[in-house]
Amino acid sequence: MRTILFLLQKEFIQIFRNKTMLPIIFIMPLVQMLVLVFAANLEMKNIKMKLVDFDNTATSQEIVSKFKASPFYNIIGYSYSVEEAQNSLIDNSADLVMVIPPNLEQDILNGQSPKVQLLIDAINGMTAGLINSYSSMIMLDVNKDIAIELMKFSANQQLKQISIKQRFWYNSGLNYKHYMVPGIIVILVTIIGMFLTALNIVSEKEFGTIEQINVTPIRKYQFILGKLIPFLLVGLFDFALGLFIGKLLFGVPIRGSLFLLFSFAFLYLVLVLGIGLLLSIISDTQQQVMFLTFFITLVFVLMSGLFTPIETMPLWAQRVNIINPFAYFMKVNRMILLKGSGFFDLIREFLYIGIYGIISIVVAIRLYRKTS
């Protein structure tokens, strides 16, 4: 126990004296929260639309006005040539071109079904899907209005209307930032925990100090605890800092129990640090460990459900996510913060992360050799 205290004292002295480490611990969370949360935005609030209205009647005007009324669309101009309008897709000045055919109104009155064309820049499949979804909702509205008009006009009979009440729970304003903040906090905590642990141990290798430690009677578990505890504390600190910024700056609610949240964060950090330890054991230089960590983080973050739900992924990807630590914490953090989910909703995640963490530490202790 005393040995561990001496190890801890040494680690803290080194952390607080390290000019690269301190900004990473204290400044990076701030910058990441500010830049990432604002940048990582997949809601479409400003769809640039170009209009080609060949009809130019009251009905076509009505369609246009529906789009204008939506907060999502920004009509950037009109054109009378489809080709010219398409060019604005190519030079990125528009995301969407709407082409209203000639004789639209006349066709409707004649009982035909005219087609309004939507040309969407679909290189970003995700936003294109959203644009399509928004646009069809508006057109659905248009259709309903026209249908009702026509029905009133043709038969004086009662209409059957199903009114739909939409309610968005836990995030009634559909604030995308509330969704992103918990995810970004997870990334932040993981990167800091994993990178710092891995780099720290590899740099002791590079400077040869680890050899000096290896000839002392320190036990493996003591050495490893001495390395893990400081970064565990740093990780928890940054987690708290992230939550604080999220609450203060973005108004992210904390609906569930903070104790539950921090308990999970603790287990999660044990796992992440264990992985960092493993990475450092199999690497010889800081460059290697940096690349390795970067690679693993990148793959895991992309698969973690940060911006697309895991349920939409193919089955094999969902299976891969069983070993993806990010995926668990991402889910749990969102559930506890935004929905106030309780322990019984999260038993499975607690169990997995707990067991997984123990495995990673045990493997790390096994693999770590005091002899070469």
Add this chain to the structure above:
Amino acid sequence: MVDKYQNSIIKVRGLTKRFGKFTAVDNLNFDVSQSEIFGFLGANGAGKTTAIKILCGLSSPSEGNAEVAGFDVYKQTENIKKNIGYMSQSFSLYEDMTIVENIRFYGGIYGMPLTLLKERTNHMLNRLKMTEYANKLIKEIPLGWKQKLAFSVATLHRPKIVFLDEPTGGVDPITRRQFWDLIYEAIDIGITVFVTTHYMDEAEYCHRVSIMVDGKIAALDTPDNLKQQYNAKSMNEVFLQLARKK
């Protein structure tokens, strides 16, 4: 039959270490007794560092036996580590910590009681005339100081044996002389010193020296006997003769 080496603190019998096809250490046999300064000489790549790492429990031998402070180098490495000090060629003080922080750290992990640690720290800093620099970072002090400090730290917990792997590389003769004064003080309090070097003048300061050539011990005796045997004026000549022979 009474083993004449019964009291030896390091016993090495047939010690061999291979890396693939390359034999770095080939069938070593020697004994070191308590309070002895045992010089372990050889050209670069002769196998000195490999041998020292085995004796410190950092590496396992391929063949042969060795006992350090009465403990087996295969199975009892952790016990060995409690009884030795070690100072390597690339020193191992933390550059971003101060002198006194390094002392405290190493003393602490050897389990020294705080009062004793304090007492020895003060004594050591006094002896090294570094008291007023106690709070300087290691990276700010000169190389010679670092080496003297590293040695004192390695003997802080009063180990039975201290292993020094090329402790005086790259410093001037005066500093090296001061370093050897520290070594003599260590044997006065009963510590055994096992030192590798390629400075032949330093070999003269040892009680006994062994000279390694290509992984084998080519000669082992007191410096005076060796000089006589090879009819040489200095250890340097002895060494050159041995190296040429192969």
Add this chain to the structure above:
Amino acid sequence: MKQLLAFLRKEFLHIFRDYRTMIILFGMPIAQLLIFGFVISNEIRDANIAILDYSKDYQTQKIKEKILSSGYFILTVDLKAENEIDAVLKAGKAKLVLVFEHDFARKLEKTGKAELQIIADASDPNSAEILSNYTRAIVNNYMIGINNGLTTKTVVFTEPRMQFNPGLKSVFMFVPGTMALILLLISAMMTSITIAREKEMGTMEVLLISPLRPTQIIIGKVVPYFLLSFINAIVILALGFFVFGLPMRGNLLLLISESMLFILMSLSLGILISTVSKNQQVAMFISMFALLLPTMLLSGFIFPIENMPLALQYLSYLMPPRFFIVIIKNIMLKGTGIMFVWKETLIILGFTIVFLIASVRKFKQRLE
């Protein structure tokens, strides 16, 4: 020349001996493309849904059938009371809850009005909105259907056309970004780290006093990474083309020249980073946090720039990859020529010149 060749040989040996790094350099773009190609999709299918049906009549039955046969939803929980909703959503058992009011069919017949409530778990706002939209569309269609007998079937159809990417494959979006990222990673990050490493280890001094001229040293350092980047770019393009069916609508030669320009830009950036950082760790962190993260976030790689606050949009103008991504998209996917990308090309050229001048200055300062 001979000296330069010897030096180049040494650099190549360094790089290829470190097989772990090599695996990562070639594995990373492949893994990324696989993820983007096969994993990330915006289409939601089989979402879990819970239904609270107070009425249980023929109308609600039909609507439920329509919804559950749409392929978007799977019924996981049949609720009995309103107070169960919260628990179901909190446990994550459903993303959407439909509530049919009492006497749904009777009200619809008698008063012509009935109410359906959609309660969505908006902790994931995008999914909530998309799922809610799906449901509304299904119910509205049903409504038009039951009124069909009364009216003409006149409706305005919408015909969406997904330009440039009819299959809405997310890999279209990500190939250009991955190219930019990996080229930056190899050219800028690797170069800066290796040069910083030589400085840290003191081997740079040895090189500087050797008969090699400083420009030769820089060339020797840079050429291997140039080749490596170039091979990687080709691998990424080939993967995109053969595995993911990405089109090559524009001129391949133009695309390759633009890539080379971008690699040159990255290399000069790498040299600049190495001249300002005193050791590996600093070079790494600069590359990581000033280069890779912004590239992923602010260049329009994953997140559309137009959605960002103005300050970040301005910041994105300082990110060279932003322009490279536009160039690749335009040439490859939109099939345009130099006419639509000359501005971006000039900007990248400008960055290259600025970085080179800055590093030459910095380098001279150090030597003096």
